[in-house]
């Protein structure tokens with residue numbers, strides 16, 4: 001050690017003292033273990049707002065090169081993969097032909113180009129072919145000065161007979177027009193069973209198309225998900241007028257018009273931007289309020305319902321607003337908050353049938369998603385979906401739903417296990433991930449802070465309607481509309497942009513990690529094992 005030879009005895013002594021101090025310090029540093037739900041219920045934690053990260057997000061401009069068409073007329077673009085009900089089938093979707101916007105638009109003929117997918121296992125020749133269907137939709141505003149829109153030709157093709165957990169290659173388009181896409185790849189889900197799960201499921205909400213969205217998507221892609229759940233609020237095309245002018249606050253910037261306008265090309269921009277991810281990672285979407293997009297003849301959700309493929313028919317639903325599917329040993333319930341959720345309605349009856357048909361020996365995990373959260377403590381949208389909770393919570397509890405993911409509130413929050421606002425070791429864990437990075441502002445105030453409890457009559461959503469959020473009747477907030485401290489059911493909350501990754505390990509343990517955009521890719525903003533206790537909680541529901 002030439003370095004030591006140059007030191008005098010005092011320097012060597014100091015070095016040895018420093019080394020021994022370092023060694024004794026390291027002996028008291030314990031690597032923090034990841035907590036499990038069984039360590040809870042946890043004392044509520046609020047992470048203070050990082051003042052250097054204000055949560056401002058700016059939309060990518062319409063001129064951003066990532067949003068512009070690069071292909072010839074009938075070359076496929078906006079390619080995506082979605083799951084069908086089981087591992088043996090997926091949907092491939094894409095768009096051909098350019099959209100039109102203006103006063104004189106002529107919808108394209110969907111029959112002018114075929115909907116073909118050629119596919120096969122990776123490493124083998126492409127020998128299989130499937131044919132699907134195509135459609136165009138229009139967004140019409142019959143008011144002077146507003147421009148109408150008609151989409152390119154949207155194709156949906158269902159592939160079937162697939163092997164589980166197998167990498168496939170595919171090309172989509174119309175071979176007769178020499179208009180096939182390049183080769184893309186997807187991996188099928190593993191077979192459903194108690195020891196069979198996709199490695200990583202990414203979950204995000206309220207994504208939009210801002211520079212923060214690109215950060216969220218980049219972080220997500222580097223975490224290599226095998227499935228992507230988008231829990232509502234997709235393109236935020238409804239922050240724009242039909243002339244392409246947008247604002248982060250539509251109602252603040254634009255005067256009242258007979259109809260809330262949208263700029264549908266933002267959907268095409270979103271589809272082009274996200275294609276590199278979702279042409280290989282299956283995406284499952286559920287509707288949010290930004291997808292309502294009212295147009296002529298009181299039509300709503302037309303873009304959402306037209307652009308994505310849903311396993312509605314395969315899961316016994318007759319609607320794009322709710323459906324279910326299996327991903328290995330996880331059964332996902334994708335529920336609609338912006339359609340009827342009443343006990344007498346179609347969705348509720350479908351949900352009863354679906355839940356009754358779930359075999360927890362085959363799909364032990366039951367995970368539900370919908371857009372507006374029931375258990376959020378932020379001021380924004382506080383108790384807005386209370387009528388839905390009143391109608392549906394008992395049913396989800398009765399069947400032992402393990403986890404619920406929501407968006408809508410632009411922040412992150414994880415609950416303790418809760419049922420009917422009461423801590424319950426068999427209630428679901430509710431996780432809000434409305435922090436995808438959209439243009440609207442981040443939620444930073446909490447309803448339990450002084451002066452922030454909203455006036456109850458202002459809390460219902462106009463579109464959902466109804467008022468069910470009465471004062472609490474028991475517990476520390478009895479007689480009040482809001483708690484005066486972070487509620488016991490709220491375990492952890494933080495206002496930052498990000499996404500989450502769910503890694504189901506076996507039939508009782510799943511690791512949940514929330515990743516913040518301002519952190520390194522593999523850093524965790526929140527991490528916990530969700531633990532199922534079927535022997536304690538899974539009481540077989542009685543037949544009616």
Ligand SMILES: [Fe+2]
Nearest residue numbers: 233288289408
């Ligand atoms: Fe929303």
